[in-house]
Amino acid sequence: MRIQLLSSLFLFSFSSYPYRVSSQPEHASFPPRGWNSYDSFDWILSEVDFLQSAEKISQRLQPYGYEYAVVDYLWYRKNVPGAYPDSLGFDVIDEWGRLIPDPDRWPSSEDGKGFTEVAQKVQSVGLKLGIHVMRGLSRQAYDANTPILDTTTGRAYEESGRLWRAKDIGITERACGWMPHGFMSVNTKLGAGRAFLRSLYEQYAEWGVEFVKHDCVFGNDLDVDEITFVSEVLQKLSHPILYSVSPGVIPTPVMEKDITALVNMYRVTGDDWDTWGDVAAHFDVSRDFAAANKIGAKGLLGRSWPDLDMLPVGWLTDHGSGRGPHRMSNLNLDEQKTQMTLWAMARSPIMFGGDVRRLDETTSSLITNPFILEINSFSTNNMEFPFVTGTKVSAHKTTNHSRRIRRSLKEAGTSHTQFLGFSSCNHPKVNGWSIKALDQDLDQICWKESMRSHEPVCLYKRKPLLTSDGQLISNQGGFHLLASDEMEFCLDASPRKKRTSKEFNSGSFSPCRSDANQMWELSNNGSLISSYSGLCVTVKSIDANAGNSGGVRSWIATGRKGEIYVAFFNLNSEKTVISATISDLTKALPGRNSKATSCYGREVWSGKDFGEIKDSISMEVEIHGCALFVLNCP
Template sequence: MKYLCVSLCFLVLLQFQSVSSQNNADVPPRGWNSYASFSWIISEQEFLDNAVELAKRLLSVGYEYAVVDAFWFRSLDDGSDTIDEWGRPWPDPKRWPSSVNGVGFKAVADQVHRLGLKFGIHIHGGISQRAVARKTRILDSSTGKAYNIGGEEWHADRIQSEPCAYAPTFLKVNTSVEAGQVFFKSLIDLYVSWGVDFVKLDCVFGENINLDTISTVSEILEENDQRQVLLSVSPGVGATEVMARQVSGLVNMYRVTPNNWDQWSIVVERFAIARDFAAAGLIGAAGLKGNSWPDLDILPFGWLTEQDVKQGPHRNCNLSPIEQRTQMTLFAMAKSPIMFGGDLRNVNPELQDLLADGLLLQINQNSSDNTALILPEPNDPTLPTWLASYGNGVFYVAIFNLNDDPRTVKFDIPFLGSHLPAGRSFSTCADGNDYYHPDFELVDNKIEPEIPGHDCSLFVMTSCS
């Protein structure tokens, strides 16, 4: 579906530019993540095929990261973890044949970079049980030799801690001892040498928060001057604003939700979470060498798999096109990072248009004062509203209907304008049209749309003062 620009929306779109950040995550990062379509079993060819499609379809509108998600080091044959002599995860050679002979992900990263993209990997905030069982030595990357104190070498079993809650084959690393910090330094140095631009550090946030590990990895990346590397942390189960304040200055993205799958009930749950983190003033806060963003997780649209299964993409998204548009609109208004999760080799024109929608990406990238509120009529939390400003008297108003049946809402411009910070409030707008429903428009400074179930209205308000 091609959405029609209405009123002065066209002028706003002309100002939209897609550019790679000069610093880490100056704007919410965009890209593709393999998990929702391939679970943990993706192969080198499948990944590179998707990277080619990402560059062809979405790079021009800012989707620049191609990210391999969890367990790229795990064998499909026996489930064992592939590690090097220093206990560091290494790509499974059967799935990633170019990784042999000490190459690692370097060849894959080089191909991704030639496409104009950036390369990302998922890692666990710990050490493999296989390394612990083998008592692998710890590499001191400053010397290129085994780490030792007073002539005594340290091994993996001496830095282990408790298991990761959801990936028990990985054990947390004790970073209170120098050997634990040295292990993470060797790990990050290896991945930077491969050409990694994005690290998704898992098992360290939410109810699994491990501030010591996040701080250690962040400090290593802060001191890294070889390449610009974005740091994302997860999972987001049980994440709170207090936790976010602890990590936002150390990272660039932090998950604030459980895994995002294609169920309407999950879409609904995201609204309250996004509201709370926006209210805490955390959108676009200072982060690692740039900014940081509350992350609502992958967008599970298109051709997908199931969670944690040993099967690639085999089914269509369960959300309707309207429900997908509703979720995409929330991600835009909340300024969440946008990581598409479907198989890019199988994207229909309607989904392509949604992912590349100029107005939504403009809001996601360049809007400010992003605020969630409840309209006084009918004062219903199942009709959440988001407000954002753009400048030059342009404002965006998104009204969502989380119910199954149509609902009518009423609002006037002075009420909306009063929810912006002092100096940016407004009380009147000369024009306002619904981007999705052109029949809905501003009349006498008021709007009264009837919004279908699971749908939303997105008003572009212009000449406001």
């Protein structure tokens, strides 16, 4: 009877399942869901192709909550010889320096109609139109020195007895990093600069646009002033527009604090394409934002969501090819399931990137999986769960490397070794640090749960270094954690160099410096918290008999009916058996019975019903694959 009741939990009725975000009073109450043209069309997209795609989205995906159809970048650029992403002089602009659709590709835009007719046709099939826009002012408008529209008067902007133009507001030294010949910031401290931005977004609203992807204003190109003012404009519109910012190269939870309440989506990675390296790169950055409690935080007129980028599955084009869809995704099915599962567990917005006109059944079943969409929309307490073990299936054929590890451990008289790692601060196992004063300037911080067969794991606390101008770095309450009692190497939450998420190297020591990445705080409950990522330092152990499990990751979350979602990810290049104890899983989630020793559940992708699971949950996971469990734990 218990198993029968559990099975009924997994039967979803799409006719009654409340996917639609639009019925909610709060803006972006759930992670937005839709389709974006970039992965399948690059920038070579026509009105015919887009409207055909919108029709298919309405038929195939709209019942599953996909409600946005987004035109990605360069819809204003002429598709002629010499035109490419960073070319200059091929854009179509109006008399006020505002970009308008290329009429050769978007014929309904003629006579100043912009995207009005396209928006109406998209809305007629039950969807919402989105467009990609760039930062500030185009270089073309700057060179033409176009006048600025004052939308309050309908005439050229005038202040202090003069008419203002594009060259008065453009900041040429703040050009977009990846399109320097295309766009630049505008001076939002000037009334004319604000008037220009206002004229842009009021025009988008007049066209009927309901989603804006604002590029080159986050990450390396962070422009808090422009994001702030655009957000203010959007709040005053009678026509609501969902606000997304990107590209998100080297973003951090610390950087995000300045903009999260101003937007609804923000990209936290570079462009994601269909390679395994790009998929694997998202694990660290998604962990960081979840641990910093950024998932579903307060946003523009509602909530905001860290965005892991579009899903490059199905029928695609090539990055930078300037041509339409012509090939299938390079990710195999296991890798696609891993990506989809991580997007769901991290509650990232889901924006499908493949050609929806050629949506095959395999891809369709992947992006409309009811468990995946349920987790993405409604789960809570989403976090990486570090307390898993992995044993490679080929571990019995030990390599010379693993033999050396085991031999050294046996010589030390133990089958385990310990190492530092990062974890969510919500888990009780991070609260194991205590402090002891050694002298006036030096304290020792040790892990009190070190194994008896080991010397205690200890770090050394020192005051932070001064910057070159003699000032302490911003978080003056923090301190350095040294590997030894000499000031040489400090625990570093991230490399100093510019990086994408795939270069994140957690738990490393590097030369000490006045860097926020090296700042730590000790909480009253005994956890060491990174000022950079909001993660906590913990001590983990490796079982010498289990082989190398460094490529094993896991996430957990709570379902809206009290169920527990557990995802195992195998980042290794070999099949791996991944395991976790029931007690560790229940301890990690607030409000759970930490004494539970058994659960009932099934695995989503295989459909296997495990019945009662006692003590621990375990499954063999394919190379680059995943397992997704739905558990009912009394």
